[in-house]
Amino acid sequence: MVDAAQNPDSDGTSGAGSAESGEVEAARAAALEQLSGIRLSIDNIDAALIHLLAERFKFTQNVGVLKAKHGLPPSDPDRERKQIARLRELALAAQLDPAFAEKWFNFVVAEVIHHHERLQSEA
Numbered sequence: 001m002v003d004a005a006q007n008p009d010s011d012g013t014s015g016a017g018s019a020e021s022g023e024v025e026a027a028r029a030a031a032l033e034q035l036s037g038i039r040l041s042i043d044n045i046d047a048a049l050i051h052l053l054a055e056r057f058k059f060t061q062n063v064g065v066l067k068a069k070h071g072l073p074p075s076d077p078d079r080e081r082k083q084i085a086r087l088r089e090l091a092l093a094a095q096l097d098p099a100f101a102e103k104w105f106n107f108v109v110a111e112v113i114h115h116h117e118r119l120q121s122e123a
C-alpha cells in the first residue's frame, strides 16, 4: 500500500478520494512491485559478479605466485592489448559500451598488478 502522506500527488495534496488518484496510486503500487522484482534480479547478478571476480582473483593469484617465483614481470602489456581487443568485441556484440568494458578491465588489472608486485617484493 502506498502511503499518501509520503507520496503526495504532483499538486502536493494527498488527492484522497478522487477516482483518478486511486488509479495513480494503484499504478504506483504496481510499479513498486515491479521494481522489487527487477531489484531481485539485479541483486542476483551482483552476487554472480562478486563470485566471478573472486574466482578470477584466485587464478591471477596463481599467476602472481608463478611470476614471482620465476622473476617474470608483474605486467604483460602485450597480453593486455589482446584481452582489451577481445573484450571490446564481446562488449559490442552484447550491446555493452566497449569503453566501459575497457575501463572495467583496466581497473581490475591494475589491482591484479598490485597483487603481483606485492608477491614479488615478498619473494
Ligand SMILES: O=C(O)C(=O)C[C@]1(C(=O)O)C=C[C@@H](O)C=C1
Pocket: 060, 063, 064, 074, 075, 076, 077, 079, 080, 083, 108, 109, 112, 113, 116
Ligand atoms: O596473464 C597475466 O600475465 C596476468 O598477470 C594476468 C593479467 C590479468 O589480470 O588478466 C594481469 C596482468 C597482466 O598485465 C596481464 C593479465
